[in-house]
Amino acid sequence: MAAWRVPGHWKIEGEEYKSPIFQFGVSQALQREIVVLENGDDGYLNPANCYGLLDPGGALVENPARGTSPATIESFKSVPFSTVLEMLRSPRPPLLLEFDGVNHYSPFVTHPLVTNAEIEAKFAELGCHWEDENKLAIVGNAVTYEKIDELSKFLDKRLKVDAMAVMTPERRYDLERSRYGNRCLVVASSMEGVAGEEGVAPCSG
Numbered sequence: 449m450a451a452w453r454v455p456g457h458w459k460i461e462g463e464e465y466k467s468p469i470f471q472f473g474v475s476q477a478l479q480r481e482i483v484v485l486e487n488g489d490d491g492y493l494n495p496a497n498c499y500g501l502l503d504p505g506g507a508l509v510e511n512p513a514r515g516t517s518p519a520t521i522e523s524f525k526s527v528p529f530s531t532v533l534e535m536l537r538s539p540r541p542p543l544l545l546e547f548d549g550v551n552h553y554s555p556f557v558t559h560p561l562v563t564n565a566e567i568e569a570k571f572a573e574l575g576c577h578w579e580d581e582n583k584l585a586i587v588g589n590a591v592t593y594e595k596i597d598e599l600s601k602f603l604d605k606r607l608k609v610d611a612m613a614v615m616t617p618e619r620r621y622d623l624e625r626s627r628y629g630n631r632c633l634v635v636a637s638s639m640e641g642v643a644g645e646e647g648v649a650p651c652s653g
Contacts, residue, residue, distance in 0.1 A: 468499070468523035475500030481542035483532055484524075487549050487627070495526040498535075498542065548628040562606045570606075574599050586614065593618045596635070604633040 475482045482499040485492040501509045510519045544556040571577050575591025593616035603609045614621040623633045
């Protein structure tokens with residue numbers, strides 16, 4: 449596997465087949481179909497690619513034999529979103545990956561649903577709270593400033609926000625989810641802090 453850690457290993461001229469064969473091999477080793485959604489300019493491309501696609505009976509989908517050529521199994525098959533949704537609702541759903549369209553794959557990982565109790569406990573720990581019942585903004589203080597990295601991680605991993613601004617007495621933070629790579633929240637800061645002990649942090653999911 450060491451060679452696969454070198455960027456571009458699967459792009460060697462004449463050996464481009466290695467990447468889909470590898471993905472197919474993983475699907476067989478895990479005994480799970482692998483669906484890859486490719487990120488395009490206007491969202492995910494439709495159809496998606498499914499490695500190790502199975503038929504309703506649980507066997508690998510084959511291309512029928514033609515003349516003297518035997519039946520073959522392709523590394524991946526194109527499947528429309530409607531089929532992907534049906535697969536995800538099945539008792540044994542496929543593994544789901546996102547391809548950034550360039551050179552990086554990221555897994556979709558499910559987490560338990562976040563609860564109001566979890567949010568309230570975390571906000572209390574981080575010195576912030578919802579501005580009002582609409583839950584469209586966060587009010588933070590000096591403790592929020594000290595723990596901005598932890599707040600960013602919580603908003604990224606648990607609340608799944610795509611963009612937000614955090615105002616603390618010391619600094620202003622603008623967070624925006626990156627489009628490529630692991631799609632984490634990227635943080636930029638400025639000295640535009642608000643006066644007093646609290647600041648408003650508008651956010652969007």
